[in-house]
Amino acid sequence: MTDISREILLEIYKRMNEARAFENKVSYFFARGMVHGTTHLSIGQEASGVASCMALREDDYITSTHRGHSQVIGKGIDLNRMMAELLGKYTGYCKGKGGSMHIADVEAGNLGANGVVGGGIPIAVGAALTQQMKKTGRIVLCFFGDGATNEGSFHESVNLASIWKLPVIFFCENNLYGMSMPQSKSMNIENIADRAKAYGIPGYIIDGNDAIEVYKTVKEVAEYVRNGNGPVLIESRTYRWLGHSKSDAQVYRTKEEVEEWKAKCPIKRLRNYMLENNFASQEELDKIEKKAVEDIEKAVEFANQSPEPPLETLTEDVYA
């Protein structure tokens, strides 16, 4: 049995449910063309995004990815303003200028989701450099996917963080596909974590659908990193149930494979664990699930009632 407190487990459960409800809602909206652009959903990856962030200190930083809804909800976010941003409203986190791919809350330590694969990795390194130079004791958790580890920015950044012993956790959410390209075809190694060796840092492989394991690992690694030992690479294996984006026909994988992973639902898994180990009652957990759906509905209402960004904001905030 884990030594994670009931409160934390319930909070992780709550945020995973919020993420699921949020993305289900977004999926519903997109399917009906009620919002424009594209979105990348992380349904099936909630444990990875939420539990990792829950293991951080509140004042730590994250850099998020294009598939970042679970991540930023895990970091703690106002669902109303998040939904408003998705619907392009003025009350959104980025005043409607960022959208799904750029949800950021710099003050709360979210340095932004990123539309460029691997684009956030050097930024995380720079943020870590600030923490080191200013001796803040904060660390940076840098999310990216399996595909990003083939980007130059990944290698340059991990190397730089390593030689400077920067307080950054490189957290790879390996969901097996870089868009349609399977990991097996895009790299000649089985374990992305092995890439850590090349830069002289520790590498871990964890079950990204097990919230408990994600939480515990990040918690442990965070202390290591915070103590000035340099960065760590975590490969969190998980799976996205839906396509890469809303336009994905998913011809590159089988239905069987998807069903297999759906059976490993991270939310069900945590629920069962908590029930089995008497962390919570069925009713309690049902209530949390129901509340999450309701909160998302409230967020939708808030977003719908929010104003469009005024046209005069078009040219605002290009420069400070």
Next chain:
Amino acid sequence: MATEVIMPKAGMDMKEGQIIKWKKKEGDYIEAGEVLLEIMTDKVNMEVEAETSGYLLKILYEEGAKVPVITPIAYIGERGEKIPEIEDKAKVTEEIEEAVEKEIVQEDIQVATNVMDIAGKVRATPAARRIARERNIDLTKVKGTGPKGRIQKADVENYRDSIKVTPLARRIAKMEGLDLEEIKGSGHEGKILKEDVVGALRSKGIADYDALDERTEVIPMSNVRKIIAERMTESYFSAPTFTLNTEVDMRNAIKLRQDVKDIILKETGKKLTINDIILLATSRALMKHPFVNSRLSDDNIILHKYVNLAFAIGMEDGLITPVIKDAHEMSLSEIVVAAKDLQERAMKKKLSPDELQGSTFTVSNLGMYGITYFNPIINQPNTAILGVSAIVDKLVKKDEEITTIPVMNLSLTLDHRVVDGVTGAKFLQDLKHLLENPLSMLI
């Protein structure tokens, strides 16, 4: 459609006319043949008659305006009829444009074929276009000095002709050293009037102008004055001259006048004067001395086998020299009639430009003012001019007695490029003889 009234081309070398007076104002009805306005050409005032009946719809140029010939100056038509002002102006500019275009197209033929068809376009810089726009200058009239004939700012600024200005305003501006381009005209089509210039002077703080205005009078040179000035200057500086003088005993000439003046008066209604007799004698003498009755043309001396005799008439605003054509063929009475007619019409400024042209010799008579001797300047292209002085009584000793006879001084100024002293002297000798023996002219 309304009918245009144009500035008539009255005389071969008339390029522009000045509008002296409009006899009708806008809105007035006018019959065909009625006098519409008075204009001044090079030397004469002319009345311009309406060619059609109708209402004077629009006067395009005010009094004082100098207008190129054939330019529309007014419109006559039915009330409320549209004035085709723009169309007609366009027609005028079109011609010029065509000419300019030809020039540009020729210069730019290679560029034009490579880049684009520039027909109808003027090559000008934006700065040139702006200034042209501000000053209402038609760029097609401006010659470009830039590469490929491009009109540049300076070309437009130097395009002075475009400024419409009254002669008086121009003269004041010149006197005061004022740049006309700085003055905004308040007259028709932005014409600069005297008031505009005075206003500009005041605004510049040139207070002197008021003082000048009170104690001096500014008289713009009339067309006549200007032409005289021009021609005299040209004559004075181009021809090396000398003057011969002789004294003529006028007793017989005076007697002749007494004898025939009543007959001529009866026959023609005109009074015979001594001057007419001098004109007759001159025309006869000239036929014998073709070099005195000649003109210089480049390296050739053109001898005339006829006499077109000009005689000077002094008027208030200047001197004019109407011409008695073929005087050598005229009898005395014919000369009287021709001279008096020209004289009378000259006084009324009713001479046609052709009547002021084509002289072969000129007689200038200042006798009536008691002048006894003067030095006339040649009326070019003539080779010579005869100055006639007053008839005065001269004391002479005759048969041991002192008596008086009327004598008159003749001064002959000659162009030494054409004739020498002897030629002139011989002519003068012959003329003196004819006047002293006028009956010989009848032979």
Next chain:
Amino acid sequence: MKDMKEMTYKDAVKLAMCEEMRRDENVFLMGEDVGLYGGAFGVSVGMIEEFGEERVRDTPISEAAITGAAAGAAVTGMRPIVEIMFMDFTTIAMDALVNQAAKMRYMFGGKAKVPMTLRCPGGSGTGAAAQHSQSLEAWFCHVPGLKVVVPGTPADAKGLLKAAIRDDNPVVFVEQKTLYKEKGMVPLDEDFIIPLGKGEIKKEGSDVTVVTYGRMLPRVLRVAEELEKEGISVEVVDPRTLVPLDKELIINSVIKTGRVVLVNEACKTGGFIGEIAAIIAESEAFDYLDAPIVRLAGLDIPIPYNPRLEAAAVPSEEQIRAGIMKVMNR
């Protein structure tokens, strides 16, 4: 104001960095070989001794990571100065600069600022050939969110770099390799700041305006002095910062003279002087133009190695002179 001192362009850059690093502990320098080596062109020689390796950081050869890290450090409260050894290598850092640093503020709804300065020496003239000689400033001018500075004198280098470091936006600061050793009087005042976006008339004149910046500035000034003796009065306008651009200064000068020659070293096609030409043509100055705008720029070729060829690839003093004569119809 304190005294002026004659110093090289390079030393002026260093002085600006040192002054700002003394003034603000959040300012630091990082780049390849900027520490003990003192930078590829020796700009930061001696700085590591004063500020230590923590604040004068040697980096691996990782332009993407360095530039992205600068953005990350900037957005979290530092004021990094990044030295990219040659402007040509900014190509490797493009995502960090163009997609990340330049856009963070806008796409995050104005809730981030990225006060970083990216210094890079640009231009040809050192025999470094095609991959070490480019003038790519126009690329960055095309990216909203970036500011672009190209100083042409030691004093401007100092005043503008200090302004760039204090600016809350990502600034691409393009130094000129061939000017590093040029000397000029530089104010020693620590508060000597040249605001970004403020150009300067380097020489007054009345007949023709020449707008130029960076390496071409001294060339143009020499030609202008010569022509002055021949009775052609050339006004030399140096915008100094390309973004933001002192449009007013340029437009007013062109209105005054009615003729304009634009000179830069970068390739003509898509070069920044093309933008200046368009600004002039769109502006009030159009109506004052008395001759077509003349552009003098580098040829549309990679910079060659051979010294004769290399020199011929960018506008020479003779060509600048001829360009001015052309616009003067002489």
